[in-house]
Amino acid sequence: ETGVTQTPRHLVMGMTNKKSLKCEQHLGHNAMYWYKQSAKKPLELMFVYNFKEQTENNSVPSRFSPECPNSSHLFLHLHTLQPEDSALYLCASSRLGGADGYTFGSGTRLTVV
Protein backbone atom coordinates (compact mmCIF):
# COMPACT_ATOMS: atom_id res chain seq x y z
CA GLU A 1 0.00 0.00 0.00
CA THR A 2 1.58 3.27 -1.12
CA GLY A 3 -0.86 5.77 0.39
CA VAL A 4 -2.66 6.29 -2.92
CA THR A 5 -5.59 3.93 -3.51
CA GLN A 6 -7.21 3.40 -6.88
CA THR A 7 -10.44 1.54 -7.58
CA PRO A 8 -11.36 -0.56 -9.37
CA ARG A 9 -8.16 -2.47 -10.18
CA HIS A 10 -9.64 -3.87 -13.38
CA LEU A 11 -12.51 -2.63 -15.53
CA VAL A 12 -14.06 -3.94 -18.74
CA MET A 13 -16.57 -1.65 -20.37
CA GLY A 14 -18.45 -1.39 -23.62
CA MET A 15 -18.15 1.61 -25.88
CA THR A 16 -21.58 2.90 -24.87
CA ASN A 17 -21.07 2.50 -21.11
CA LYS A 18 -20.40 5.18 -18.52
CA LYS A 19 -18.01 4.36 -15.70
CA SER A 20 -15.81 6.19 -13.20
CA LEU A 21 -12.34 5.60 -11.84
CA LYS A 22 -11.59 6.67 -8.29
CA CYS A 23 -8.36 7.77 -6.63
CA GLU A 24 -7.87 8.59 -2.95
CA GLN A 25 -4.79 9.78 -1.08
CA HIS A 26 -4.23 10.32 2.63
CA LEU A 27 -0.71 11.70 2.41
CA GLY A 28 -1.63 15.33 2.91
CA HIS A 29 -0.60 16.13 -0.65
CA ASN A 30 -2.05 19.10 -2.49
CA ALA A 31 -1.61 18.02 -6.10
CA MET A 32 -3.15 15.03 -7.89
CA TYR A 33 -2.61 13.68 -11.39
CA TRP A 34 -4.05 11.27 -13.94
CA TYR A 35 -1.62 9.45 -16.24
CA LYS A 36 -2.32 6.99 -19.07
CA GLN A 37 0.05 4.11 -19.81
CA SER A 38 -0.48 2.32 -23.12
CA ALA A 39 1.52 -0.62 -24.36
CA LYS A 40 4.85 0.36 -25.93
CA LYS A 41 4.36 4.07 -25.11
CA PRO A 42 5.69 6.33 -22.35
CA LEU A 43 3.37 7.43 -19.58
CA GLU A 44 1.23 10.32 -20.77
CA LEU A 45 0.09 13.09 -18.43
CA MET A 46 -3.66 13.67 -18.76
CA PHE A 47 -4.74 16.06 -16.00
CA VAL A 48 -3.24 17.97 -13.08
CA TYR A 49 -5.15 19.34 -10.08
CA ASN A 50 -3.66 21.69 -7.48
CA PHE A 51 -5.80 22.42 -4.42
CA LYS A 52 -8.84 21.03 -6.31
CA GLU A 53 -8.29 23.34 -9.28
CA GLN A 54 -7.45 21.91 -12.68
CA THR A 55 -4.18 23.40 -13.85
CA GLU A 56 -3.38 21.11 -16.77
CA ASN A 57 -5.44 19.39 -19.45
CA ASN A 58 -3.01 17.76 -21.82
CA SER A 59 -5.29 17.84 -24.89
CA VAL A 60 -7.35 14.95 -23.55
CA PRO A 61 -10.55 14.05 -25.49
CA SER A 62 -13.79 15.13 -23.85
CA ARG A 63 -14.88 11.51 -23.38
CA PHE A 64 -12.56 11.65 -20.34
CA SER A 65 -13.94 13.98 -17.68
CA PRO A 66 -12.00 14.54 -14.43
CA GLU A 67 -13.46 15.64 -11.12
CA CYS A 68 -11.63 16.71 -7.96
CA PRO A 69 -14.08 17.42 -5.11
CA ASN A 70 -11.29 17.90 -2.54
CA SER A 71 -7.53 17.55 -2.23
CA SER A 72 -7.81 13.88 -1.23
CA HIS A 73 -10.07 12.54 -3.99
CA LEU A 74 -9.84 12.45 -7.74
CA PHE A 75 -12.20 10.84 -10.23
CA LEU A 76 -12.01 10.12 -13.93
CA HIS A 77 -15.44 9.79 -15.55
CA LEU A 78 -15.50 7.75 -18.74
CA HIS A 79 -18.15 7.72 -21.48
CA THR A 80 -18.34 6.53 -25.08
CA LEU A 81 -14.76 5.30 -25.04
CA GLN A 82 -12.97 3.69 -27.96
CA PRO A 83 -10.99 0.42 -27.97
CA GLU A 84 -7.76 2.44 -28.31
CA ASP A 85 -8.50 3.93 -24.87
CA SER A 86 -7.71 0.55 -23.33
CA ALA A 87 -4.71 1.15 -21.06
CA LEU A 88 -3.47 1.32 -17.49
CA TYR A 89 -4.72 4.52 -15.85
CA LEU A 90 -2.52 5.72 -13.02
CA CYS A 91 -3.26 8.29 -10.36
CA ALA A 92 -0.48 10.09 -8.50
CA SER A 93 -0.20 12.72 -5.81
CA SER A 94 2.54 15.04 -4.62
CA ARG A 95 3.28 18.06 -2.54
CA LEU A 96 3.01 21.36 -4.36
CA GLY A 97 5.50 21.60 -7.20
CA GLY A 98 6.22 17.88 -7.12
CA ALA A 99 8.90 18.38 -4.49
CA ASP A 100 10.17 15.06 -3.09
CA GLY A 101 8.55 13.24 -5.98
CA TYR A 102 5.29 11.54 -6.83
CA THR A 103 3.42 8.72 -5.10
CA PHE A 104 1.51 6.54 -7.55
CA GLY A 105 -1.48 4.31 -7.01
CA SER A 106 -1.60 0.74 -8.31
CA GLY A 107 -3.60 1.76 -11.36
CA THR A 108 -6.81 0.68 -13.05
CA ARG A 109 -6.38 -1.61 -16.04
CA LEU A 110 -9.16 -0.61 -18.44
CA THR A 111 -10.32 -2.68 -21.37
CA VAL A 112 -12.83 -1.18 -23.81
CA VAL A 113 -14.71 -3.75 -25.86
Next chain:
Amino acid sequence: GIQVEQSPPDLILQEGANSTLRCNFSDSVNNLQWFHQNPWGQLINLFYIPSGTKQNGRLSATTVATERYSLLYISSSQTTDSGVYFCAVSFVPYKYIFGTGTRLKVLA
Protein backbone atom coordinates in the same frame (compact mmCIF):
# COMPACT_ATOMS: atom_id res chain seq x y z
CA GLY B 1 9.37 19.51 -26.83
CA ILE B 2 11.78 18.01 -24.38
CA GLN B 3 12.98 14.50 -25.21
CA VAL B 4 13.85 11.82 -22.65
CA GLU B 5 15.85 8.81 -23.78
CA GLN B 6 16.69 5.82 -21.66
CA SER B 7 19.26 3.14 -22.30
CA PRO B 8 19.51 0.27 -22.60
CA PRO B 9 15.89 -0.54 -23.52
CA ASP B 10 16.25 -4.10 -22.24
CA LEU B 11 18.67 -5.69 -19.80
CA ILE B 12 19.07 -9.24 -18.51
CA LEU B 13 21.27 -9.85 -15.48
CA GLN B 14 22.31 -12.77 -13.38
CA GLU B 15 21.44 -12.37 -9.71
CA GLY B 16 24.27 -10.60 -7.90
CA ALA B 17 25.44 -8.58 -10.89
CA ASN B 18 25.69 -4.78 -10.98
CA SER B 19 24.18 -2.51 -13.62
CA THR B 20 23.95 1.11 -14.73
CA LEU B 21 20.87 2.61 -16.37
CA ARG B 22 21.10 5.91 -18.18
CA CYS B 23 18.65 8.75 -18.80
CA ASN B 24 19.47 11.52 -21.28
CA PHE B 25 17.30 14.60 -21.67
CA SER B 26 17.35 17.24 -24.36
CA ASP B 27 16.90 20.44 -22.35
CA SER B 28 17.52 21.95 -18.93
CA VAL B 29 15.24 20.49 -16.29
CA ASN B 30 14.29 21.52 -12.78
CA ASN B 31 13.23 18.13 -11.49
CA LEU B 32 14.07 14.51 -12.15
CA GLN B 33 12.69 11.31 -10.68
CA TRP B 34 13.50 7.62 -11.07
CA PHE B 35 10.72 5.04 -10.75
CA HIS B 36 10.49 1.26 -10.66
CA GLN B 37 7.37 -0.37 -12.09
CA ASN B 38 6.92 -3.91 -10.83
CA PRO B 39 5.32 -6.69 -12.92
CA TRP B 40 1.91 -5.86 -11.40
CA GLY B 41 2.03 -2.27 -12.66
CA GLN B 42 2.83 -0.50 -9.38
CA LEU B 43 5.12 2.50 -9.86
CA ILE B 44 7.41 3.19 -6.93
CA ASN B 45 9.38 6.40 -6.61
CA LEU B 46 13.06 5.53 -6.12
CA PHE B 47 14.72 8.92 -6.15
CA TYR B 48 13.84 12.56 -6.52
CA ILE B 49 17.19 13.82 -7.79
CA PRO B 50 17.34 17.07 -9.79
CA SER B 51 21.10 17.15 -9.20
CA GLY B 52 23.86 15.45 -7.25
CA THR B 53 24.05 11.93 -5.92
CA LYS B 54 21.79 9.95 -3.60
CA GLN B 55 21.96 6.43 -2.23
CA ASN B 56 19.30 4.12 -0.84
CA GLY B 57 20.56 0.66 0.03
CA ARG B 58 21.70 -1.15 -3.11
CA LEU B 59 20.46 1.66 -5.33
CA SER B 60 22.11 4.97 -6.04
CA ALA B 61 21.54 7.74 -8.55
CA THR B 62 23.53 10.61 -9.95
CA THR B 63 22.23 13.53 -11.99
CA VAL B 64 24.54 15.89 -13.85
CA ALA B 65 22.07 18.56 -14.88
CA THR B 66 24.61 20.66 -16.79
CA GLU B 67 25.37 17.66 -19.03
CA ARG B 68 21.72 16.58 -19.22
CA TYR B 69 21.92 13.04 -17.96
CA SER B 70 21.17 10.91 -14.95
CA LEU B 71 22.41 7.45 -14.00
CA LEU B 72 20.78 4.80 -11.82
CA TYR B 73 23.10 2.19 -10.30
CA ILE B 74 21.85 -1.16 -9.10
CA SER B 75 24.34 -3.24 -7.15
CA SER B 76 24.08 -6.92 -6.18
CA SER B 77 20.86 -7.26 -8.18
CA GLN B 78 18.04 -9.48 -6.91
CA THR B 79 15.12 -11.09 -8.73
CA THR B 80 12.81 -8.59 -7.02
CA ASP B 81 14.60 -5.81 -8.93
CA SER B 82 12.96 -7.06 -12.13
CA GLY B 83 10.53 -4.70 -13.82
CA VAL B 84 10.72 -1.46 -15.76
CA TYR B 85 12.75 1.54 -14.64
CA PHE B 86 11.52 4.96 -15.72
CA CYS B 87 13.19 8.33 -15.64
CA ALA B 88 10.87 11.37 -15.56
CA VAL B 89 11.90 15.00 -15.96
CA SER B 90 10.16 18.34 -15.71
CA PHE B 91 11.12 21.89 -16.58
CA VAL B 92 7.83 23.39 -15.45
CA PRO B 93 6.10 22.50 -12.20
CA TYR B 94 3.83 19.45 -12.29
CA LYS B 95 4.46 18.51 -15.91
CA TYR B 96 6.75 15.50 -15.86
CA ILE B 97 7.75 13.80 -19.09
CA PHE B 98 8.56 10.10 -18.85
CA GLY B 99 11.13 8.16 -20.80
CA THR B 100 10.27 4.86 -22.49
CA GLY B 101 11.95 2.89 -19.73
CA THR B 102 14.54 0.16 -19.28
CA ARG B 103 13.07 -3.31 -18.89
CA LEU B 104 15.20 -5.30 -16.45
CA LYS B 105 15.03 -9.02 -15.83
CA VAL B 106 17.16 -10.55 -13.09
CA LEU B 107 17.66 -14.30 -13.33
CA ALA B 108 18.05 -16.51 -10.27
